[in-house]
Amino acid sequence: MKKFAILSCIAIFSASAHAAPAARTSKEYNEAYKCAMEAFVSGYGAGPAGYCVGNSRDPSSVEQKAYKSAEIDFRKKANPVLTGANGCSFSYGTYIANGSHADNFEEGPQKIASMKQVARLMGSRDISLFDKTDQPIPRETASLWFKKKTPYEWVLTPEAVKSCSKKQVS
DSSP: OOOHHHHHHHHHHHHOOOOOOOOHHHHHHHHHHHHHHHHHHHOOOOOOHHHHHTTTSSHHHHHHHHHHHHHEEEEEHHHHGGTTTTOOOEEEEEEESSSGGGTTOOOOEEEEOOOEEEEEEHTTSSSSSTTTTTTTTOOHHHTTTTEEETTEEEEEEEHHHHSOHHHHHH
């Protein structure tokens, strides 16, 4: 009986894993993506869900995924600095030091010049990242560079090491 339960769970999980990529090619996803891009281009302030669906119903999970993908793609097209020539626009990070021993008794805004330093401090500080034109880097972009190793420890992703220069990483 236990084997049957385990096998059925595996079958369900594998079926759901294969369903996710199919959702991106569905008609619903494509229509939601196009509508979201239209909302971003037109500058509609309430966002793609309000523009595409309105108050008639809540957007489905497939539509929400399409809206998120459209937002990421729109930001990349609207601001090519986010991806940069080498795929990495990181310039510096900032955080507010509170004067404690952990902050080496420094106070106020502190600038971090390397991604490794940012990764070391991410678990204990609220860090803002900026690109070469001093514009904030969106969390979606930063999530491609950093991943959680433990609840309080962050590391650089292989993509960050590959796409960013040695100066940015060190």
